[in-house]
Amino acid sequence: MMTRHAPRGPKVLPLALALLACPLVAxxxxxxxxxxxxxxxxxxxxxxxxxxxxxxxxxxxDVPAEVEIGFAFGYARSDSLGRVTVPLSESAATGEPSLVxxxxxxxxxxxxxxxxxxxxxxxxxxxxxxxxxxxxxRVMVSSAGAQASVExxxxxxxVRLNLRSxxxxxxxxxxxxxxxxxxxxxxxARATAESVELLLDLDRGGNAAWLGxxxxxxxxxxxxxxxSAAQDVAVYRALRWGVTIPLDRPLDGGPFAIRYAxxxxxxxxxxxxxxxxxxVRGSVPVG
Amino acid sequence: xxRGRRSDGTPERQGADRxxxxxxxxxxxxxxxxxxxxxxxxxxxxxxPVQGLLFETLxxxxxxxxxxxxxxxxxxxxxxxxxxDLHLVLPNALENARGTCDIVLEFxxxxxxxxxxxxxxxxxxxxxxxxxxxxxxNDQSLRVVLGGTARSTGLELAGDYHASLTLLVSPSGPA
Numbered sequence: 001m002m003t004r005h006a007p008r009g010p011k012v013l014p015l016a017l018a019l020l021a022c023p024l025v026a027x028x029x030x031x032x033x034x035x036x037x038x039x040x041x042x043x044x045x046x047x048x049x050x051x052x053x054x055x056x057x058x059x060x061x062d063v064p065a066e067v068e069i070g071f072a073f074g075y076a077r078s079d080s081l082g083r084v085t086v087p088l089s090e091s092a093a094t095g096e097p098s099l100v101x102x103x104x105x106x107x108x109x110x111x112x113x114x115x116x117x118x119x120x121x122x123x124x125x126x127x128x129x130x131x132x133x134x135x136x137x138r139v140m141v142s143s144a145g146a147q148a149s150v151e152x153x154x155x156x157x158x159v160r161l162n163l164r165s166x167x168x169x170x171x172x173x174x175x176x177x178x179x180x181x182x183x184x185x186x187x188x189a190r191a192t193a194e195s196v197e198l199l200l201d202l203d204r205g206g207n208a209a210w211l212g213x214x215x216x217x218x219x220x221x222x223x224x225x226x227x228s229a230a231q232d233v234a235v236y237r238a239l240r241w242g243v244t245i246p247l248d249r250p251l252d253g254g255p256f257a258i259r260y261a262x263x264x265x266x267x268x269x270x271x272x273x274x275x276x277x278x279x280v281r282g283s284v285p286v287g
Numbered sequence: 288x289x290r291g292r293r294s295d296g297t298p299e300r301q302g303a304d305r306x307x308x309x310x311x312x313x314x315x316x317x318x319x320x321x322x323x324x325x326x327x328x329x330x331x332x333x334x335x336p337v338q339g340l341l342f343e344t345l346x347x348x349x350x351x352x353x354x355x356x357x358x359x360x361x362x363x364x365x366x367x368x369x370x371x372d373l374h375l376v377l378p379n380a381l382e383n384a385r386g387t388c389d390i391v392l393e394f395x396x397x398x399x400x401x402x403x404x405x406x407x408x409x410x411x412x413x414x415x416x417x418x419x420x421x422x423x424x425n426d427q428s429l430r431v432v433l434g435g436t437a438r439s440t441g442l443e444l445a446g447d448y449h450a451s452l453t454l455l456v457s458p459s460g461p462a
Contacts, residue, residue, distance in 0.1 A: 036335030042367070042458040060333060076372075076459040085417040086372040086457040138457065145336070157345065159381060159390070159437075160449040163336035165363065166376075168457035232369060234459065268330055 035061035035145035037112065039167040044139070045273045046124050047174040055120040055139065055169060059112035063145050067112060069105040069120055070140040072168065073098045075209070075236035082199055082242030088138060088168060099137035099173050102126040124173050132176030134208035136236065138168040170234075174208060174275075181205035181277045182212070182235050182262055187284040189258045191251055196227065196286055198243040198258050202235050210235040211274050212264040216243050218286065219257055226251060232266060256286040332367035334456055335428075342437045345390060349438035354400045354409065361433040363454045368424030373431065374455040375399065375414045381437070381448035390448055393436040402430035419459070 038060050044053040059065045073096065074088035092098035104123040112118050122139060144164045185201040196218050204210050217228035227247040233239070245258065262280040266273070341359040342350050352359045365371070380388030399414035404427035412418055414433065422429055431454060 036333050036364070038331045038333040040331030042330050042332055042369075056331075061335065074457070084370065084372070084419050084459050086459045087417075088374075088455075088457065142453075143334075144451075157390075157445055158447045159342055159345070160447065161339040161361070161381075162449065162451040163339050163361065163363065164451050164453040165334035165336060166453060166455040167332050167334060168455065170458065 035059065035063045035065040035143065037061070037065050037067060037141070037143040037165070037167075039141045039169060041169070042167075043170040043172070043273075044122060045172050045174070045270070046122070047272075048176070051124045051126075051173075053122045053171075055122065055141065057110075057112060057118045057120060057141065057143075059114055059116050059118075061145075062114045064114065065112045065143045065145060067110050067118065068142045069108050070142065071100045071103050071105075072138045072140050073100050073136065074138050074168070075136050075170075076234050076239065077236075078240040080240065082240040084239070084241070086138070086168065088140075097133055097135045099124065099126075099135035099171060102135070102173070103137055103139070103171065105139065122171060126173065126175055130175050132178065132207060133174075134178050134180075135173045135175065136209070137171045137173075139171050140166050140168050142166045172209060178208040178275060179206040179277075180208040180210045180264075180275045182210040182280055184260075184262070184280060184282055185238075187258075187260070187282060189284050189286045191256070191286050195247055196245045196251075196256075196258060198245060198260065198284070200241045200243070200260070202233075202239045202241055202262075204235045204237055204239075206277075208275055210264065210277060211266065211269070212262055212277070213266060214241065214243055214260060214262050216245055216258050216260040218245055218247065218251070219259055220251075220253060221255060226256065233262075251286070254286075257283045258286060259283045330368055330458075332365070332371070332422075332456055332458060334454060335364040335366070336454075337362040337364055339452065340433070340435055340437075345437050345439045349393075349436050351436040352434045354398055354411070354432055354434035356434065357432075361435075361452055363431045364428040365422060365431060365454075365456055366426060366428050367422040367456075367458065370419065370421050370459050372457040372459045373401075373418040373420060374457070375433065376451075376453040376455060377414060377435075378450035378452070381450045383446045383448050389440050391438045391440065392450060393438065394433070395436070398434040400432050402432065404428060 038058040040056050072088040073092040074086045076084050076086050078084045102125050106121045110118050183203050185203050187200050189198045198216050211234050214233050215230045218226040227245045229245040264274050264277040340361045354360050377394050381390040382388050394414045396413040397411050399412045400409040404423050
């Protein structure tokens, strides 16, 4: 079955395809009675002392939802233009720190009535002799409406197109001694009419992902700030990261530069979720 | 942490004067509430299917549903905050119970679009490529819409045909 979309080779998204094999029917007529499963948190951090975590699922819709849990390997990567995507695959390439073989979920399937809340426990069963470092996976929460669809008659055929959704939750497991850092290999900036585009080539050190925040501001020759922006970023390996800095006022005069800082902090992260690392600061002229 | 301590740092004897039954009841109620309530700081992603593709006539010539056709295009709402990666996993065909595919489905470049909160404008995209978008938070929904073409193989159609359209949302900002 059934995809024509495999932009990164045949291994991409096989898990999603496997989930599609489950013949759940959501309906065709418009509008559907909504099944909308909320998944939180969107990232889970585990370690040797805390090998289990939980996901909270809430059916915010008004029809029952069937939920299925699976696993995939993947992390944020970028292309030459700094576009970030998360390619997912059932198995990881050799040398990749995949957590998939060590992940378990309880339960793997559940049915949520409208308004009902469910809990999925995620458990890591990694052996003690595992090499130190951080291991990565995505927990795939697949949901579809559990009610039979209203059928669409087309001639003598009945056509049903099911709508499904999958939310991939990042799951990072830290084993033994872990450390991380980030460095900026190259930085460039160019101005457009209403913004300045900062492009950073980032490289990660250590044996764990660098999770943090990029803050950048456009400054004039007298130190005046013409615009600023902040973005969360996850650097698993090398990453090209673009930041659009909207301008508060036009760039007149010059020269202008961007001052940036990469700091391992997240306002919404739990204690211990973000590994400590040195703050990296730099500046680049606006071309 | 200063939970369980007075402002002067000495341990607080919470509920020391209450009957123990009441205390344990209060504790149980608090525990049940905590277990039942997700942390308010925990970010969530919600994907809400709104409607599927609505084909009306299928024949050798095929039927195309334009992504602008709000009454017949497929549609999902995505809520959350931060950067997400969106993939569509789309079928090649509608299958029947015998596993034969008499109805081909085609999704071309431009059959996918998204609509930002507060906007009516369609931003077109290629359904074969992943989309990287920033969700605005504040319970605002990003609208993902999809058109497509169904084409029968010319055989006489009868029976049930089904397929799944899947939207995969992978938050890439938090981790």
